[in-house]
Amino acid sequence: MSDRFSFAVTARDGAARSGVISTPRGEVRTPAFMPVGTAATVKAMLPESVAATGADILLGNTYHLMLRPTAERIARLGGLHAFMNWQRPILTDSGGFQVMSLAALRKMSEEGVRFKSHIDGSEHHLTPERSMEIQRLLGSDIVMAFDECPALPATDEVVAASMRRSMRWAARSREAFGQRPGHALFGIMQGGVTRELREESAAALCEIGFDGYAVGGLAVGEGQEAMFSVLDYAPGLLPADRPRYLMGVGKPDDIVGAVERGIDMMDCVLPSRSGRTGQAWTRRGQVNIKNARHMDDPRPLDADCTCPACRSYSRAYLHHVFRAQEIIASMLLTWHNLHYYQDLMAGLRAAIAAGQLAAFVTDFHALRAEGDIEPL
Amino acid sequence: MSDRFSFAVTARDGAARSGVISTPRGEVRTPAFMPVGTAATVKAMLPESVAATGADILLGNTYHLMLRPTAERIARLGGLHAFMNWQRPILTDSGGFQVMSLAALRKMSEEGVRFKSHIDGSEHHLTPERSMEIQRLLGSDIVMAFDECPALPATDEVVAASMRRSMRWAARSREAFGQRPGHALFGIMQGGVTRELREESAAALCEIGFDGYAVGGLAVGEGQEAMFSVLDYAPGLLPADRPRYLMGVGKPDDIVGAVERGIDMMDCVLPSRSGRTGQAWTRRGQVNIKNARHMDDPRPLDADCTCPACRSYSRAYLHHVFRAQEIIASMLLTWHNLHYYQDLMAGLRAAIAAGQLAAFVTDFHALRAEGDIEPL
Numbered sequence: 001m002s003d004r005f006s007f008a009v010t011a012r013d014g015a016a017r018s019g020v021i022s023t024p025r026g027e028v029r030t031p032a033f034m035p036v037g038t039a040a041t042v043k044a045m046l047p048e049s050v051a052a053t054g055a056d057i058l059l060g061n062t063y064h065l066m067l068r069p070t071a072e073r074i075a076r077l078g079g080l081h082a083f084m085n086w087q088r089p090i091l092t093d094s095g096g097f098q099v100m101s102l103a104a105l106r107k108m109s110e111e112g113v114r115f116k117s118h119i120d121g122s123e124h125h126l127t128p129e130r131s132m133e134i135q136r137l138l139g140s141d142i143v144m145a146f147d148e149c150p151a152l153p154a155t156d157e158v159v160a161a162s163m164r165r166s167m168r169w170a171a172r173s174r175e176a177f178g179q180r181p182g183h184a185l186f187g188i189m190q191g192g193v194t195r196e197l198r199e200e201s202a203a204a205l206c207e208i209g210f211d212g213y214a215v216g217g218l219a220v221g222e223g224q225e226a227m228f229s230v231l232d233y234a235p236g237l238l239p240a241d242r243p244r245y246l247m248g249v250g251k252p253d254d255i256v257g258a259v260e261r262g263i264d265m266m267d268c269v270l271p272s273r274s275g276r277t278g279q280a281w282t283r284r285g286q287v288n289i290k291n292a293r294h295m296d297d298p299r300p301l302d303a304d305c306t307c308p309a310c311r312s313y314s315r316a317y318l319h320h321v322f323r324a325q326e327i328i329a330s331m332l333l334t335w336h337n338l339h340y341y342q343d344l345m346a347g348l349r350a351a352i353a354a355g356q357l358a359a360f361v362t363d364f365h366a367l368r369a370e371g372d373i374e375p376l
Numbered sequence: 377m378s379d380r381f382s383f384a385v386t387a388r389d390g391a392a393r394s395g396v397i398s399t400p401r402g403e404v405r406t407p408a409f410m411p412v413g414t415a416a417t418v419k420a421m422l423p424e425s426v427a428a429t430g431a432d433i434l435l436g437n438t439y440h441l442m443l444r445p446t447a448e449r450i451a452r453l454g455g456l457h458a459f460m461n462w463q464r465p466i467l468t469d470s471g472g473f474q475v476m477s478l479a480a481l482r483k484m485s486e487e488g489v490r491f492k493s494h495i496d497g498s499e500h501h502l503t504p505e506r507s508m509e510i511q512r513l514l515g516s517d518i519v520m521a522f523d524e525c526p527a528l529p530a531t532d533e534v535v536a537a538s539m540r541r542s543m544r545w546a547a548r549s550r551e552a553f554g555q556r557p558g559h560a561l562f563g564i565m566q567g568g569v570t571r572e573l574r575e576e577s578a579a580a581l582c583e584i585g586f587d588g589y590a591v592g593g594l595a596v597g598e599g600q601e602a603m604f605s606v607l608d609y610a611p612g613l614l615p616a617d618r619p620r621y622l623m624g625v626g627k628p629d630d631i632v633g634a635v636e637r638g639i640d641m642m643d644c645v646l647p648s649r650s651g652r653t654g655q656a657w658t659r660r661g662q663v664n665i666k667n668a669r670h671m672d673d674p675r676p677l678d679a680d681c682t683c684p685a686c687r688s689y690s691r692a693y694l695h696h697v698f699r700a701q702e703i704i705a706s707m708l709l710t711w712h713n714l715h716y717y718q719d720l721m722a723g724l725r726a727a728i729a730a731g732q733l734a735a736f737v738t739d740f741h742a743l744r745a746e747g748d749i750e751p752l
Contacts, residue, residue, distance in 0.1 A: 040696065044703040046684070069671070069696040077674055077692050085688040295445070298453055308422070312461040316453050320416065320445040327420040327703060 005184040011353040015262040018352040024182040028056040034267040040084040044330040054342030059267040062095035071137035079139030091142035128172035145173035159192035167204040184211035202237035212243040219248040235262035275334030294319040307339035381560040387729040391638040394728040400558040404432040410643040416460040420706040430718030435643040438471035447513035455515030467518035504548035521549035535568035543580040560587035578613035588619040595624040611638035651710030670695040683715035
C-alpha cells in the first residue's frame with residue numbers, strides 16, 4: 001500500500017481509461033463505482049458483504065453524518081472507518097448538495113449556508129472551512145470541495161453566478177484543507193450544460209490545483225442526452241493525470257456512457273435504493289420482483305450471477321419475501337444490485353484493458369434490448 | 377447422518393439431560409433452542425448467519441406459510457428447505473396456536489377451525505388432517521400434531537374440554553401422518569396448570585405414541601412461577617427416551633429453568649423480535665441500545681461475545697444505527713441475540729455433560745444480578 005494518494009492510468013481505449021487510485025487504506029480500481037453509505041451504513045448490507053461485491057471504496061454523506069451522530073462524536077470514536085467497520089478508502093461529499101435538497105430554512109450567503117436539520121430542527125452553518133473540518137474529523141480519504149449545485153433548468157446567469165461562487169468556495173476549501181499527506185482533495189466543476197461556463201470552471205479549478213476533479217451539477221434532472229453532451233467535452237477539460245469523478249450517477253447505461261467518455265469514478269444510491277423497493281438490475285435490464293409473474297418461478301434472477309441472491313434463491317422466494325415485507329428481501333436484492341454494478345465495472349475495466357470497449361458496450365446494450373427472460 | 381429420526385440422551389444432571397436428535401438432514405444437539413423463521417426467513421438474518429450462531433434447527437410457522445406463499449407453492453418449488461435455503465432440520469408448528477392468535481372470524485368445531493386470513497381475508501379450514509398435509513408439503517422434519525391451546529386463566533372445565541379435544545385431534549394427526557421414515561411426529565400435552573389434566577393428557581398421548589412430546593399451553597400469560605410449577609412434574613409424565621419440547625419459551629432465565637426441569641427443545645421469537653426493537657440480551661441481562669447512555673460508548677455490547685456485532689462495532693455505533701432506523705441495526709442485534717441464545721444452550725449442554733449444571737446456573741444468575749457494565 002502507498003502512504004500517499006496517487007493515480008495511475010494503466011490503459012486507454014478511446015476517451016475511456018482504466019487505472020488505479022492508491023491510498024494508505026488500499027487501492028481503488030478505476031473506473032470505480034462507489035456504493036453510498038449515507039448514515040455510516042450501506043443500507044441493508046454488512047460492510048464485509050459490500051466488500052464481497054467487489055467495492056473498493058464507499059461514499060459517506062457529510063450532511064447526514066454532521067447531524068447524526070455528528071462528526072465530533074465519530075472523531076472521538078476513532079473516525080468513520082472504525083465506526084462503521086469499513087477499513088478501505090472512503091470518499092465524503094461536501095454536504096453542499098444535500099443541504100440544498102434535504103435541509104429546512106436554508107439561507108445562502110457568500111460565507112456559506114445556514115440551515116435547520118431535517119431530523120431535529122437544530123441550526124447549523126456549513127461553509128467551505130466547516131466542510132473541510134467535518135471531513136477531516138470523519139477521517140475521509142477523499143475530501144470533496146464545498147460547492148453549490150443549482151437545480152436545472154436554470155438561466156445561464158443563475159448557473160454562472162452559482163458556478164463562480166463555487167469556484168471561490170473551491171479556493172477556500174483548498175486553503176482550509178491544507179497539506180494532509182495520504183488524503184486527497186477533489187475540486188468540483190460546475191457550469192450546468194453550458195460549455196463556456198464548464199470551460200471557465202475547469203480553468204478556475206486547475207488554477208487552484210486539486211488531487212482529482214469531479215464533474216458536478218449533472219444528474220439533476222437534465223436527462224441522459226444533455227448529460228452525455230456535457231460529458232462529450234467536460235472530462236477533456238480536466239487534467240488527464242488526475243481521477244475524474246461524475247457525482248451521483250447513475251443507471252447502468254449512464255455509467256457505461258460516462259466511462260466511454262473518460263469518467264473514472266461514480267457513485268449513486270440507485271442500486272441500494274432499488275434493492276429496497278424490489279427493483280433488480282441485471283444484464284437484461286430491470287426486473288420488478290414484486291410482479292406476479294415471478295410468484296412460481298423457480299429460476300434465479302440471473303443464472304450467470306454469482307451473488308448470494310442468485311446462487312441460493314429463486315425468483316419465487318424473492319417475490320415472496322418482498323410481498324411479506326421481510327428484511328431479507330432488502331438484504332438480498334441490495335446485495336444483488338451492488339454485485340451487478342461491481343460486475344459491470346469489472347467488465348468495463350477488463351474491456352478497456354483489452355482495447356475491446358466498443359464490443360463490450362455493443363453487447364451490453366444488445367442483451368438489455370432482449371429484456372428479461374421469458375415467463376415460464 | 378442417520379436415515380431415520382432418533383434421539384439419544386448422552387448425559388444427565390438431576391432432571392436435566394443433554395443428547396442428540398438425529399435426522400436425515402443432520403443432528404440437533406439438545407437442549408436445543410430453535411430460532412423462529414415465520415415466513416420462510418428468520419427476520420433480518422441470512423440462513424448461513426443463523427447457522428453461524430450455532431443453530432441446528434429452525435421452526436417454521438404453518439399458519440403463515442399456508443396463507444403466503446401457500447404450502448402447495450412451496451412444495452412445487454422443492455419444499456421449505458430449498459425455498460428458504462436452509463438445509464438443516466426444520467420443525468413446523470401445526471398452525472393451531474397462531475390461528476387462534478392471528479386469524480379473523482375463527483369458528484371452532486370438532487372437525488377443526490374455519491377462519492379468514494389476516495392478510496387477504498380469504499377463507500381457510502384447518503383440521504388435523506389438513507395440518508398434516510401442509511406440514512408434509514412443506515417437507516418439515518419434525519411435524520407437530522394439531523391442537524387447541526386455550527388462553528389462561530381459564531376454568532378447569534374449559535381447559536379439560538379443550539385438552540380432550542386436542543387429544544382426539546392428536547389421534548387424528550397420528551392417523552393422518554401415517555408412516556414417513558426420517559420424519560417425526562410430536563404430540564402436544566395440554567391441561568393448563570392443573571396436574572390431573574396434564575396427567576390425563578400425557579397418558580392419552582403415550583397411548584397414541586409419538587416420536588417426541590411437547591409441553592403445550594404454557595408461556596401464554598401464566599407467569600414464570602406457574603410455568604415452572606408445571607415443569608416441575610410435566611416432563612416426568614413423558615417417555616424419558618423421547619425429546620421433550622417446551623413450545624414458545626422464552627426469556628433466557630425461562631430457558632435455564634426449563635432445561636433444569638428436563639426440557640430438551642425450545643423455540644421463541646424473543647431474540648429476533650428483541651433485536652428489531654433495540655433490545656439486546658447479554659450474559660449481564662438486557663440492554664436497551666436506544667438508551668442515550670450508549671451514545672458515546674466505544675465498548676462492544678459484550679466484550680466476551682464473538683458475534684459480529686460485538687467483534688466489530690461499538691455500543692455507540694449500534695445506538696446510532698438504531699436511532700437512524702437503519703436496517704443494519706436489526707441485522708446486527710438479531711445476530712447478537714441469536715448468538716447469545718445459542719451460546720447459552722452450548723453452555724447448558726456442556727454443564728450437563730460435566731455434571732456441573734448447578735454451578736452453571738448459579739453463575740448465570742449471579743452475572744445477571746450484577747447487571748450491565750457501568751456507564752463510562
